[in-house]
Amino acid sequence: MEPCWEYREVKVRRFERGKHQIPFFSECLEAGARRFVCCSKGSDFATPAGQDFHWIVAVEPGQGVIVASIQTQFWVFESDSAFLTHGWLEASDPTPLCLPADAAEFLAVSFSLEDSASDAFVPEVEELPTQLQDAYHKFYEAYSFVDGYQLSYEAQGGCTTSALTYGESHFAPIYRLLSILQVEATAGDLLVDLGSGTGRLVAAAALAFPLLRCRGIELLPALHTAALQTKARLPEASLELVLGDILHEDWSDASIVVAMSLCFPAEMMKALEAKFALLRPGSRVVLMNCFLESDLSGLAPLCLDKANEPAHAVRLERPSK
Template sequence: MDLAHAQEVFKRLYQDVPGYDIARTEKERTGLKEAGTTYGEVVPGAFIEVLLEAEPKAGEVFFDLGSGTGKATILAALAFPFSRVVGIELLPGLGDAARGVLTRYDAEVRPTLPPEHQGQRIEFIDGDFLQQDLSTADVLFAHGTCYGPETMAALTQKLTEMKPGSRIVMAGQTLQSPDFAFVKMKVMRTDWGTALAAVYRRR
């Protein structure tokens, strides 16, 4: 899809989704208030620019860790010809909001898209991404600005189950492991400021 059109569709889908309010309510309800559950949102154009650095290819699989209301996941589906896109989110209320957007997407947007987008599998999984199978991902995005050292160590180990040649876009953190080859660093604009996004390739 044309990137300008993708951003226009995205804006329409999310104009009435109060992500920060949902996240605040969910953190109170679940008691999950640690730094790693801090909510933030991607800026469409900036996210797409960063994901381009991972060189997505038609038919590949995209994973978004800590997907919130699904913004990065839906953007990846709109902007790139992935065969499958998966968002994983710890707070169920945010996952519910993402699935609500997906329902609208399926009804209002998907039928108007080219065949490679109409056939995409889009799914949102509730749970801890450290407990999920990441081995099928070709391109993976994680915004880890608020992840503590223990979470980053566990995530780095978890990412080793990805296949050789797969790419990781890690915003706000770096991967300290010989299993990943550094490709590029890029400044990514977010709704709260900027973050450095590092692109890696699984050796």
């Protein structure tokens, strides 16, 4: 069998949230042939023999259309292009069709098998329920005036401490997260974000679930001020913004607590454990790690659906009822 290769360079819309869908059609039906698509974030096309790719999928020939989906929001560093190689190897070719042992872990590309497909860019907003699409646009318009990373850097004098590491939440992931948590959009439910920065998480939650009460607690005055200014641009969002220390403020009335805790030091997590214990039964705590040491009356780690999420997905902590 003659080697069969197809090369595709895709200019990734790095600053638009959505996904590129790139289909590859099967043309080789030779018995024993191994079909693959690999993708590189480097500066050129990758090959299985070169072991210079970041993603790969291998399927039997004739299994339909391989669709590579590139999530633009995860496409950062190094390149504005995705380099995709589609081909077949003979059954006797020993070249492995798997990630190199030392490959870095990226989230940007996934593969699926479809009966048919066409090249397309699907904006993230189009995958949300129709009734939320206006809220999505309002959220990003309100935050187009805010550079939280610069504000955080300046507020800390250019020397960031781990506990105050700034990160940003986005509308669709927050909606999906709260949907997985089966948030009931009924008056009385309270979501508290520990370290709310410019208020993005609570603003997204309040817009996506209008009857959910949302409270953000932030230590840095500059970020808190930016959150207040943004709140003024979103009068429909039910937000309470508090300037304070999450270890000293009382948030025991929360039914959902969110802490983007990946950079919280161990001693801070230990202090938070004592406050988690004050939450009423049935409350839920969302963390980015599992640093909890205490049993906390049956608190057990749950992970997002492992079939659809990376191994280091946000962990969900929920007390047993």
